[in-house]
Amino acid sequence: MTLETPREHAQAGGGLPLGLTPDRIEQLRALLRGGLVRPEDADYEESCRVYNAMIQKHPALIARCSDVADVIAAVGFAREQGLTLAIRGGGHNGGGLGICEGGLVADLSRMRGVRVDPSARTVRVAGGCVWGDVDHATHAFGLAVPSGIISTTGVGGLTLGGGLGHLTRRYGLTIDSLLAVDMVLADGRFVTASAEQHPDLFWAVRGGGGNFGVVTSFLFRAHPVGTILGGPTLWPLERAKKVMQWYREFIPAAPEELNGFFAFMTVPPVAPFPEHMHLKKMCAVVWCYTGDPAHADELFEPVRALAPALHGVHAMPFPVLQSVFDALYPPGLQWYWRADFVKELGDAAIARHVEFAERLPTMHSSMHLYPIDGAAHRVGPHDTAFSFRDAQWAEVIVGVDPSPDKAQVISNWTKDYWDALHPYSAGGAYVNFMMDEGQERVQATYRDNYARLVEVKNRYDPDNLFRVNQNIRPTAEGAALH
Numbered sequence: 001m002t003l004e005t006p007r008e009h010a011q012a013g014g015g016l017p018l019g020l021t022p023d024r025i026e027q028l029r030a031l032l033r034g035g036l037v038r039p040e041d042a043d044y045e046e047s048c049r050v051y052n053a054m055i056q057k058h059p060a061l062i063a064r065c066s067d068v069a070d071v072i073a074a075v076g077f078a079r080e081q082g083l084t085l086a087i088r089g090g091g092h093n094g095g096g097l098g099i100c101e102g103g104l105v106a107d108l109s110r111m112r113g114v115r116v117d118p119s120a121r122t123v124r125v126a127g128g129c130v131w132g133d134v135d136h137a138t139h140a141f142g143l144a145v146p147s148g149i150i151s152t153t154g155v156g157g158l159t160l161g162g163g164l165g166h167l168t169r170r171y172g173l174t175i176d177s178l179l180a181v182d183m184v185l186a187d188g189r190f191v192t193a194s195a196e197q198h199p200d201l202f203w204a205v206r207g208g209g210g211n212f213g214v215v216t217s218f219l220f221r222a223h224p225v226g227t228i229l230g231g232p233t234l235w236p237l238e239r240a241k242k243v244m245q246w247y248r249e250f251i252p253a254a255p256e257e258l259n260g261f262f263a264f265m266t267v268p269p270v271a272p273f274p275e276h277m278h279l280k281k282m283c284a285v286v287w288c289y290t291g292d293p294a295h296a297d298e299l300f301e302p303v304r305a306l307a308p309a310l311h312g313v314h315a316m317p318f319p320v321l322q323s324v325f326d327a328l329y330p331p332g333l334q335w336y337w338r339a340d341f342v343k344e345l346g347d348a349a350i351a352r353h354v355e356f357a358e359r360l361p362t363m364h365s366s367m368h369l370y371p372i373d374g375a376a377h378r379v380g381p382h383d384t385a386f387s388f389r390d391a392q393w394a395e396v397i398v399g400v401d402p403s404p405d406k407a408q409v410i411s412n413w414t415k416d417y418w419d420a421l422h423p424y425s426a427g428g429a430y431v432n433f434m435m436d437e438g439q440e441r442v443q444a445t446y447r448d449n450y451a452r453l454v455e456v457k458n459r460y461d462p463d464n465l466f467r468v469n470q471n472i473r474p475t476a477e478g479a480a481l482h
C-alpha cells in the first residue's frame with residue numbers, strides 16, 4: 001500500500017473543516033504578515049514536518065506568525081472558527097504537540113529575536129527561538145540561561161514544561177530563571193505575566209506548558225557562564241551496575257557547579273571516539289562543570305578512579321557543549337519516548353536498567369537520568385506549577401532510529417523498559433518527556449498542583465482553546481476572564 005502524502009491527505013478532505021470558507025481563509029491570509037500555508041502550497045509538506053518523523057499530522061492551515069499581531073490573528077481565527085489550534089515553537093516535542101490534524105497551526109518559528117541586557121543580566125527571547133539562538137547571543141557577554149542539552153530544541157516548549165539541562169544543579173530549572181512572559185490569551189488579549197502582573201498566570205506557565213496562551217516573548221535572568229569543563233566519561237556496559245551505584249551517591253553530594261547526566265549509549269562510529277569503541281554499548285556521564293577550574297582535578301578524581309574507558313572532559317565554550325549532540329540527533333529521526341521521575345535509584349532498579357541497556361535496539365536509542373537537585377531543590381513544589389521538586393532524577397527512555405522500519409522495534413523496547421522501571425519511580429513524569437499518555441499521567445505529574453492549574457485554566461482558557469499539549473482540562477465552561 002502506498003501511503004498518501006500530507007498534501008494528498010488534506011486535499012482528500014482531511015484538511016478543510018466544515019464551515020471554513022475560502023473567503024474566510026483569504027481574510028486570515030490578509031491579516032498575516034508572515035503568510036499562510038495551505039495543503040495546495042508547494043511548501044506545505046515541508047511545513048508539516050516536525051522533529052520527530054514518527055509524527056505525521058496534516059493541519060488545514062499553517063499561520064506563519066512573524067509578530068504578535070499575527071499571533072493575535074491566528075488565535076482569533078481558530079477561536080471564531082472552532083478550529084483545533086496547535087502552537088509550534090521549536091517543533092521538537094516528542095508527541096508532536098507543535099502540530100495538529102486538520103486544524104490551524106500557529107507556527108512561531110519566524111519569531112526569533114534575542115536581546116541581551118548585559119548590565120541587568122537579562123535576556124528577552126522571542127517566542128519561536130531555539131536554544132542555539134539564545135546561547136549564541138548570551139555567550140558574547142559571558143552569560144547563559146539554563147536550558148537543555150540540544151541547541152535545536154525550542155525555547156517555548158522546553159521553558160513552559162520546566163527545563164532540565166546542564167545548568168540545573170547550579171542555577172535551577174529554566175523556569176527558575178524566568179522573570180516574565182508576554183502572552184496572547186484565548187480571548188485575544190495581550191498580557192504580561194510576572195511576579196507582579198497576573199501572578200496566577202505566571203505561576204501556571206512555569207511548568208504548566210502551553211495550556212494558558214501563546215507566549216510571544218520570554219524575559220530570563222542570565223547567569224555568568226563562559227568557558228566550562230564539559231564532555232562525557234564512558235565505561236563498558238559490563239561496569240554499568242557499579243557505575244550507577246557510584247553515580248547515585250556521587251551526584252547528590254557533588255558541588256552544585258558540577259552537573260552530570262547519566263546515559264546508556266552505543267558509541268557512534270565517529271571521531272573523537274577511538275575506533276575500538278565504535279558501536280560498543282556503554283554507559284556514560286556527560287559533565288558540565290561551571291566552577292573554578294583550579295578545583296577540577298580534585299573534583300574529577302573519583303571519576304578517574306573508576307577507570308573509565310574514556311574521560312573526554314575538556315574546556316570549551318558553553319555553546320559548544322550545548323550543540324555537541326546536534327549532529328547525532330538531526331531532525332527527521334523516528335522517536336518513541338517514555339519517562340518518569342525518580343527519587344531513589346535502588347539496586348533492584350539498577351539491575352533492570354542494565355538488563356535493558358544490554359538490549360539497546362539501535363545506535364541512537366538511549367536512557368538518560370537528569371539530576372533535579374541543587375538549585376532546583378531550593379524552589380518549593382508549590383512555588384511554580386512544576387511539582388516534582390523532591391525528585392532526584394528525571395528518567396527518560398528514548399527509542400530512536402532513522403528508519404521507519406525500526407518504529408515497532410524501538411517503540412516495543414521503550415515500552416517494555418518503561419514497564420519494568422515504572423514500579424521503582426516516583427509516579428509522574430517530566431511533561432516534556434511524555435508523549436500522548438492520557439489524563440491520568442498528566443494529573444500524576446502535577447500532583448496537588450493540578451487543582452490550582454485547573455482554576456487558572458478556568459480563568460484564562462475556559463473553553464480549552466489551547467488543548468494541543470499535556471492538557472489541563474477546564475471545568476468552568478464559559479467562566480469570565482479577569
Ligand SMILES: Cc1cc2nc3c(=O)[nH]c(=O)nc-3n(C[C@H](O)[C@H](O)[C@H](O)COP(=O)(O)OP(=O)(O)OC[C@H]3O[C@@H](n4cnc5c(N)ncnc54)[C@H](O)[C@@H]3O)c2cc1C
Nearest residue numbers: 087089090091092093098148149154156157158164210215
Ligand atoms: C532531541 C531532544 C532533546 C531534548 N532535550 C531536552 C533537555 O535537555 N531538557 C529538557 O527540558 N527538554 C528536552 N527535550 C524536550 C523538550 O523540552 C520538549 O520536546 C519541548 O516540548 C520542545 O519544545 P519546542 O518548542 O521545540 O516544541 P513544540 O513541538 O514546538 O511545542 C511543544 C509544546 O509546547 C507548546 N509551545 C511551544 N512554544 C510555545 C509558545 N511560545 N507559547 C505557548 N506554547 C508553546 C506547544 O503548543 C506544544 O504543546 C528534548 C527534546 C528533544 C527532541
